[in-house]
Amino acid sequence: MQRKLFVVPAAVLAAALLVAGCGSSGSSGSAGAPAAADSGPASGTITFTGTDNAETYQPVIKAFEAKNPGIKVAYTQIPFDQFNATMQQRLSAKDSGIDVYTVDEPRVSQLAAKGFLTDLSDLDDQVKTKVSAAAYKTNHFRDKLWSLPMWNSTQFLFYNKTALAKAKVPPPTADPQQRWTWEQVEAAGRKAMQSGGAKYGLFMEQPEAYYQLQPLAESLGGGSGIEGDDALTPAVETDGWKKAMQWYGATFASGLSPRGIGGFQTGPVFSNGQVAFFVGGPWDLKIFGSSKIDWGVAPLPYFQGGKPVTPTGSWSLGINPASKQQGMARKFLEFATLDATGNLATTSTTTIIPANLEAQKQYTPKMDAFSGAKTAGAAAITAYESEHTAVSRPVSVGYIQFEEVMGKAFADIRNGTNPDTRLQEATRQLTDAWKSIK
Amino acid sequence: MKRRGQGLIALAFLAPALLCLAVLRIVPAISAVVESFYTESLLRGGRVFAGLGNYTDLLSNQDFRQSVGVTLLFTVLVNPIQVVVSFLLAVLFTQKAAGARLWRTLVILPIATPPAVSAVIWSVIYRPDGLANGVLERLGLPAQPFLTSSGQVLPSLIVLLSWIGVGYWMLFLIAGIQEVPVEVREAALLDGASAWRRMVSVILPLVRRPLAFVLVADTVSNLLVFAPVQILTKGGPNGNSNLLMYDVYTRAYAIGDIHVAQAEVVILVALTLAIVAGQFRLLRGDQ
Numbered sequence: 156m157q158r159k160l161f162v163v164p165a166a167v168l169a170a171a172l173l174v175a176g177c178g179s180s181g182s183s184g185s186a187g188a189p190a191a192a193d194s195g196p197a198s199g200t201i202t203f204t205g206t207d208n209a210e211t212y213q214p215v216i217k218a219f220e221a222k223n224p225g226i227k228v229a230y231t232q233i234p235f236d237q238f239n240a241t242m243q244q245r246l247s248a249k250d251s252g253i254d255v256y257t258v259d260e261p262r263v264s265q266l267a268a269k270g271f272l273t274d275l276s277d278l279d280d281q282v283k284t285k286v287s288a289a290a291y292k293t294n295h296f297r298d299k300l301w302s303l304p305m306w307n308s309t310q311f312l313f314y315n316k317t318a319l320a321k322a323k324v325p326p327p328t329a330d331p332q333q334r335w336t337w338e339q340v341e342a343a344g345r346k347a348m349q350s351g352g353a354k355y356g357l358f359m360e361q362p363e364a365y366y367q368l369q370p371l372a373e374s375l376g377g378g379s380g381i382e383g384d385d386a387l388t389p390a391v392e393t394d395g396w397k398k399a400m401q402w403y404g405a406t407f408a409s410g411l412s413p414r415g416i417g418g419f420q421t422g423p424v425f426s427n428g429q430v431a432f433f434v435g436g437p438w439d440l441k442i443f444g445s446s447k448i449d450w451g452v453a454p455l456p457y458f459q460g461g462k463p464v465t466p467t468g469s470w471s472l473g474i475n476p477a478s479k480q481q482g483m484a485r486k487f488l489e490f491a492t493l494d495a496t497g498n499l500a501t502t503s504t505t506t507i508i509p510a511n512l513e514a515q516k517q518y519t520p521k522m523d524a525f526s527g528a529k530t531a532g533a534a535a536i537t538a539y540e541s542e543h544t545a546v547s548r549p550v551s552v553g554y555i556q557f558e559e560v561m562g563k564a565f566a567d568i569r570n571g572t573n574p575d576t577r578l579q580e581a582t583r584q585l586t587d588a589w590k591s592i593k
Numbered sequence: 594m595k596r597r598g599q600g601l602i603a604l605a606f607l608a609p610a611l612l613c614l615a616v617l618r619i620v621p622a623i624s625a626v627v628e629s630f631y632t633e634s635l636l637r638g639g640r641v642f643a644g645l646g647n648y649t650d651l652l653s654n655q656d657f658r659q660s661v662g663v664t665l666l667f668t669v670l671v672n673p674i675q676v677v678v679s680f681l682l683a684v685l686f687t688q689k690a691a692g693a694r695l696w697r698t699l700v701i702l703p704i705a706t707p708p709a710v711s712a713v714i715w716s717v718i719y720r721p722d723g724l725a726n727g728v729l730e731r732l733g734l735p736a737q738p739f740l741t742s743s744g745q746v747l748p749s750l751i752v753l754l755s756w757i758g759v760g761y762w763m764l765f766l767i768a769g770i771q772e773v774p775v776e777v778r779e780a781a782l783l784d785g786a787s788a789w790r791r792m793v794s795v796i797l798p799l800v801r802r803p804l805a806f807v808l809v810a811d812t813v814s815n816l817l818v819f820a821p822v823q824i825l826t827k828g829g830p831n832g833n834s835n836l837l838m839y840d841v842y843t844r845a846y847a848i849g850d851i852h853v854a855q856a857e858v859v860i861l862v863a864l865t866l867a868i869v870a871g872q873f874r875l876l877r878g879d880q
Contacts (some may be wrong), residue, residue, distance in 0.1 A: 236824075240846035248849070265849070354722075414741040415721045559847045563829060570741040570830040578830075587654060593634065593851045 178292055178555035194482030198225030201483045204242070205257035205470070206235040207505055215500040220489045226483050236418060240557065248269040248461025249477040254484040255270055257574075258473040261548040265555045266473070267296040273474040273481065276300045278489070285493055286510050294471050296550075298489050303492040304510035305501055306469035309540045310367065311440075311533065312340070312456055313425060313433040315353060319343065321353030327453035331539040336459040337371075337402065338362060340432050344411055355412040360421050360435040363565040366466050367434060369548060371399035374461040379549040380561065386551035389585035391561070391578050399458070400574035401544040407569050414570055425450075437522065441506040444526030446514045453527055453582045454536050455544075467545035469507065508537060556588040622862075629856035647876045648858035648873050657857070659832045661864075663747070664816070667836060668868065671751045672812050679759050680800075684792055692861050701760040708757065712824040715753045716740075719825070740826055746834045753821055756815070765810065769795055769803030787857035807835040810870055824871075837861045 163330060177348035190466020203212070204530045209230050216228045222479055238465050239262070245253060245268070253570060254293060266272050276299045283291055310337070312327060324343045327335045344356020350485050361367045369379060390396075406412045416424060425433035427445035433439075434455065457463040474484045490497035498511035505527055509515050522533040551557065564581040568574050602748045616691040616782030628666045688721040703711060706718040718724040739749045775797055781795045797804075819838045822828060828843065841861060845854035 240842070243846045269849075276805055337871065413721055414738065415719065415723075420716075420720075556848050559843070563827060566827060566829045567831050570738075570743075572831055584656065587656075588848050588850075590650075591632070591634070 172553055183283040193304040194485070195478075197482060199483065200227040200229050201254040201478075201480050201481060201487060202229050202231060203251060203487065204231045204233060204253050206233060206238045207244050207257075208232055211505040214503045216493050218497060219487055223486060225484065228487055232389065239493040242271075246475060246477070249403045251477045252473045253474070253480050254480050255472055255474055255479040255487055257470040258289075258307070260304070260468040260471055261550065262555040262557070263294055263301050263471065263473075264296040264550055264552045267301040268301070268552050270476060271473075272301040273476045273478075274299050274301065275474070275485075275488075278303065278493070281493055285512060287512065287541070288512050289467065289545070290471075293468060293547055295552060298554075301489055302471035302473035304471045305498065306467075307491050307507070307510045307515070307541065308436050308467060309468040309537055309545065310370070310434055310436055310455045311536060312453040313435055313439060313443065314451055314453060315351075315425070315427065315428060315431050315433075316348070317450055318347040318351035318353040318431045320351075322349065324351070324436060325453070325506075326451060327455055328560070329451070329536060331454045331463075331536060331543075334454045334463055335456045335457045337395055338459050340456050341411060344431045348411070351431060353429060353431040355413050355424070357432045358412050358416075358421060358424055358430045358434075360433065362412070362421065362569060363562050365549065365561045365565070368399075368403065368561075370455065370546070371458070372396045372404060373464040373546055375399050376455040376461065379546075380449050380552050381549040381553070381557060385593070386549060387553045387589045389557075389582045389589075391564075391581050391585075392575075393545065394554055395580060397575055400578060401569050402458075403565075404568045404571070408571060409523040411542070416417075435505050435569075437533070437537070440522060440525040440530045443531070445531045449529070451531070452533050452536065454540065456476065463544045464546050465540045465544045466548070467541065469510070471510075474593050508541075523554040539575050552593050553585075553589045556592070557585060559587060560584045595792045624810070625858050626856045628852055629859050630827070632852050643852070647853045650854055651853060653864045656832060657840065660835045660837050663833060663835055664837045664864075667747060667818075668812065668815060670747070671754060671815050672752065672808065673682055673760050675755050675762060675815075676804070676808050678755060679762040680766055680797075680804065682759060682763045683770055684796060686763070687724070687767055700763060703757045704761045706757070708820040709824060711753065711757050712821040715821070716825050717755075721751060740753065740834075741830060743830045743833045746826055746830060749832075750818075750821055750834055752827070753825075754815070756819060760810055765807050766800060769800035774798045801876075805872075808876075809872055812868060812872065813865060816861070816868070834858070837864070 169396050177475075191361045199419075203216075209232055212228075212230050220227060239259070242256060246266075258272070260362060263272070274593060279300045280301060282294070284302060286304050287307070288524055290307065294302045294304055314326055315324060316538060324346050327333075327339075346354075347353040348356050359367050365380075372393075372395045373379065375395035376400050377393045377397075377399055378390055380389065380391040380396065382390040397438070407414050413424070422433075422435070422439065422442060424430050425435070426443050426448065428446075428448040435443075440452070455463070455465045472488050474488060476482050491501055492498055492511060495513040495517075499514040499518060501507075502509045502514070506522070509518050519534050519537055522537060523535075524530050524535065549557075550556070560581055564577050565576050605734070629647055630643060630645070631640050633640045634647060639877060682700060685699070686693050706714070720726075721738070722738065723727050725739065729736060737745060739745050777799070778791070786794070817838050818836055819842065822834055822839040823834055823842070826834040828839055837857070838861065841854050841857045844857060845851050
């Protein structure tokens with residue numbers, strides 16, 4: 156028996172080596188990769204990687220290819236949940252199979268620091284005149300420009316007209332001056348659950364994402380969660396954060412919002428008519444258009460006694476320094492962002508706000524009619540928020556770790572963990588994670 | 594001389610496999626060990642030798658220690674359950690009974706589903722308004738939180754992983770049971786041994802060899818569980834499903850600290866080897 160068991164140790168050894176193999180890959184580069192001197196061939200195929208489905212980028216790719224004969228663009232989608240980790244893995248391995256990729260704006264600093272982005276500073280003057288000051292700023296790190304803003308975003312409060320009417324609750328208006336408070340939303344949501352036929356009162360599209368939850372704390376004056384000169388000091392235990400998270404945790408504990416539903420499953424909860432209020436982005440203006448229920452849009456609520464704050468920012472485009480086709484990659488990048496026609500084409504399938512100001516001017520008025528009468532008011536809300544209430548996510552070299560740690564904290568608070576102690580733990584985790592950056 | 598020639602030919606045939614082993618397994622493993630002794634500052638740049646710094650950092654990290662605890666608890670629970678259930682199913686499906694082949698196919702079917710797809714299926718089953726709670730409701734039982742509760746998350750994952758794994762391990766045991774000589778079984782029958790007695794005193798000792806393989810291979814595969822955690826729980830709630838393999842991934846690619854992650858990989862390999870060595874010791878003691 157003993158002799159014949161030899162297969163097993165071999166299997167174990169192989170498995171052990173497999174584990175070891177999984178963790179190893181090239182170490183990341185030093186700060187600030189220099190722009191590649193060689194711009195590569197003038198024709199061929201460049202690869203473009205992002206999180207949206209392929210249809211989203213078909214129009215811009217088509218327009219670009221028509222304008223630049225000889226250059227083809229191949230798009231690869233990596234689902235949002237896995238995007239950041241996969242990119243980290245491929246970029247640190249200096250994978251030349253990616254030429255252009257989408258960059259989440261708060262991540263610009265760390266990606267640039269790690270040498271994962273090509274310096275685009277020679278386009279600085281152009282970018283300054285073509286996008287908003289906030290977008291211009293977030294794409295910079297150490298006074299250099301690393302990525303070009305493609306889109307902008309905001310959040311709306313979607314409401315189920317049928318459920319509210321059934322519960323005899325007057326719906327919120329689209330007027331930003333008469334913005335509802337979260338307290339009003341909660342009360343109306345409960346009524347819709349009692350007598351409006353809704354299963355839940357309120358639901359967020361990304362219930363564990365910092366992007367959507369930052370405005371809760373900011374509305375109560377809790378700050379972004381990051382402070383200090385180097386933006387590497389956690390500040391998530393402020394009164395604003397604690398109050399916001401206590402309220403947020405309670406919405407799940409009381410059944411106003413559902414636990415255990417995440418990722419791609421959240422939108423359908425609203426379009427199926429199961430929830431009275433839903434917080435979502437401009438992309439939903441068209442997605443919900445195919446829903447059978449009747450709905451409308453209103454501005455994002457704020458806390459009573461607090462101030463209205465809305466999220467902003469979206470994807471930028473950057474170039475992988477390991478790309479061997481820098482010249483062609485740059486052409487595509489400029490077309491999709493700085494050229495108004497090209498930038499507008501990126502927003503024709505998925506409804507998202509173009510970052511190019513000229514494209515934005517043409518785009519915003521159309522938002523009112525994305526789903527007929529249901530989306531009336533969306534344009535005015537978008538314009539108002541971007542001018543008065545938009546607060547960017549913090550710019551920090553440690554943002555990637557911050558988002559990761561906070562995402563887990565939000566998930567735990569959602570599942571019933573005490574918010575105060577969980578935020579305290581998040582502080583400890585952030586301090587630990589940021590130690591390796593400093 | 595002839596012998597040497599033979600050796601060279603054998604080596605030539607083995608060369609591709611050996612080369613792959615070296616390039617794909619041994620070199621990365623060595624690189625992981627080496628890198629685990631270095632550290633790199635994002636703000637200052639440059640790779641610095643850190644000695645055992647990454648290891649001491651890890652050992653003093655509360656989340657890492659919790660992850661080791663969760664992984665050990667998971668290992669202690671999942672392996673005996675899967676091995677026992679696979680064995681019972683193997684015994685059941687080697688009986689001459691109507692439809693045995695059909696049942697066997699149904700049990701094996703989940704193997705053909707990629708782990709990621711299984712996880713997505715189970716995410717719907719475990720949803721608060723999902724299939725599992727629907728069934729409980731029909732039975733007049735209260736709804737359960739499953740993946741959203743610190744206490745139920747690990748058992749829920751064990752059920753999911755057993756749904757995938759049990760059929761696979763059962764295959765090895767069925768092969769083992771079918772090798773038990775018919776005479777032995779008939780002798781036991783003639784002696785009037787009960788079904789239970791035949792299973793425990795005849796079949797069990799005779800399938801000890803495939804059983805040992807299943808136990809060890811199952812243990813290793815369960816120490817490497819990743820996809821369901823990544824897709825369903827992200828290690829939560831409160832780190833209660835944060836298995837080491839997922840923790841390594843988070844550290845390397847989400848937190849982005851590749852060096853500490855490599856130190857963790859080395860610890861995971863050491864832990865795996867220690868557990869498997871322990872199992873061998875126990876199995877040898879039986880002889």
